[in-house]
Amino acid sequence: MRSHGYAALTKSAPLTPYSFDRRDPGPLDVAVSIDYCGVCHSDIHQARGEWGRGIFPMVPGHEIVGRVTAVGSDVTRFKVGDPAAVGVIVESCLACVNCEQDLENYCVKGAVDTYNATTYDGAPTMGGYADSIVAPEHFVHTLSPKLDPAGAAPLLCAGITTYSPLRHWGVGPGKKVGVIGLGGLGHMALKFAHSFGAHVVQFTTSERKIADAKRLGADEVVMSSDADTMKRHAGSFDFILDTVSAEHDINAYLQLLKLDATLCLVGIPEQPPAIHPFSVIANRRSFAGSGIGGMRETQEMLDYCAEHGIAADIEVIGFDKLNESYERVLKGDVKYRFVLDMKTLGKA
Numbered sequence: 001m002r003s004h005g006y007a008a009l010t011k012s013a014p015l016t017p018y019s020f021d022r023r024d025p026g027p028l029d030v031a032v033s034i035d036y037c038g039v040c041h042s043d044i045h046q047a048r049g050e051w052g053r054g055i056f057p058m059v060p061g062h063e064i065v066g067r068v069t070a071v072g073s074d075v076t077r078f079k080v081g082d083p084a085a086v087g088v089i090v091e092s093c094l095a096c097v098n099c100e101q102d103l104e105n106y107c108v109k110g111a112v113d114t115y116n117a118t119t120y121d122g123a124p125t126m127g128g129y130a131d132s133i134v135a136p137e138h139f140v141h142t143l144s145p146k147l148d149p150a151g152a153a154p155l156l157c158a159g160i161t162t163y164s165p166l167r168h169w170g171v172g173p174g175k176k177v178g179v180i181g182l183g184g185l186g187h188m189a190l191k192f193a194h195s196f197g198a199h200v201v202q203f204t205t206s207e208r209k210i211a212d213a214k215r216l217g218a219d220e221v222v223m224s225s226d227a228d229t230m231k232r233h234a235g236s237f238d239f240i241l242d243t244v245s246a247e248h249d250i251n252a253y254l255q256l257l258k259l260d261a262t263l264c265l266v267g268i269p270e271q272p273p274a275i276h277p278f279s280v281i282a283n284r285r286s287f288a289g290s291g292i293g294g295m296r297e298t299q300e301m302l303d304y305c306a307e308h309g310i311a312a313d314i315e316v317i318g319f320d321k322l323n324e325s326y327e328r329v330l331k332g333d334v335k336y337r338f339v340l341d342m343k344t345l346g347k348a
């Protein structure tokens, strides 16, 4: 199957039109014609080689929604024409202790990313900045007609990456929860934590986002540069989710945790963070991490969003604005996720 999209040919090149072959759908595969794909900060990190591993040419994109165009003979959950979605992984061993618990994202053999990876057969994977994708049914999600497809696309990464740790650490009524960074992930974390009934404090470096944070569900908004306010919150949080994409001082936030509370990192800055031992020794705090979510939980999250009217706040763009969108994300100039409209492919 010929697929047309946009790729980074090297880590220093802008994204340009690129055509490539997808495998024909096998018995367990679903072929999807892509309508929308979100632009995640992970796309930028990887297209620019910031995580030290880059397979080029690279077609980024792992927030994919579209419609089914073909199904393999053993596929049971989809038929041609159904809405469908693909997220950050497209293969795992499905047999290890973690896969057996529906945690394919923590597959012992290693889950295969939707792009910038190779399948177990050794073929390079290509992401959703393209007109089609083929993936095993197990890694394809159904989409409720209640969800707007463009607004749902970012749920496949920004949504599940924040939903999963908030659920895992029991965020809900009576809990004081912090979200650091109001970007693509941060604004979904804020919506979910608010929806789960927690008292939510949004931390931001951007004064211009304060009103939006309140509109999106924050009970309080703290400018992280405001030392007095930061001090007032010391030792008071049950859980903090750190979604920041660049270097920042995590110790300043660890100090805000109460006894036995956890700060969970989901942001992946290029440089590793420096943690002061006393930041975690005091109050017996935990410093944790979390990566996307399993397939069962991703479907649960999509269904939760459909039921509760939750979607990403998006700006739909054409491919002519793709490279510019990367620069705007890096400047924090996005409310709060860019989503590529596949109808603009070939017209850029």
Ligand code: NAP
Binding pocket: 039, 040, 041, 042, 043, 045, 157, 158, 161, 180, 181, 182, 183, 184, 185, 186, 203, 204, 205, 206, 209, 243, 244, 245, 246, 247, 248, 265, 266, 267, 268, 269, 290, 291, 292, 329, 330, 332, 336
């Ligand atoms: P994004 O939209 O760019 O949001 C990041 C936010 O971080 C910005 O909006 C900004 O919020 C804050 N920020 C940026 N630079 C900062 C700095 N120098 N100091 C302090 N705060 C800063 O990015 P995203 O798409 O949400 O992704 C966030 C991170 O999560 C990325 O590193 C991405 O690779 C990672 N990620 C991880 C997973 C996972 O499974 N763990 C999945 C997806 C993405 P304010 O303006 O409010 O300060």
Ligand code: ZN
Binding pocket: 040, 041, 042, 043, 062, 088, 157, 158
């Ligand atoms: Zn992502």
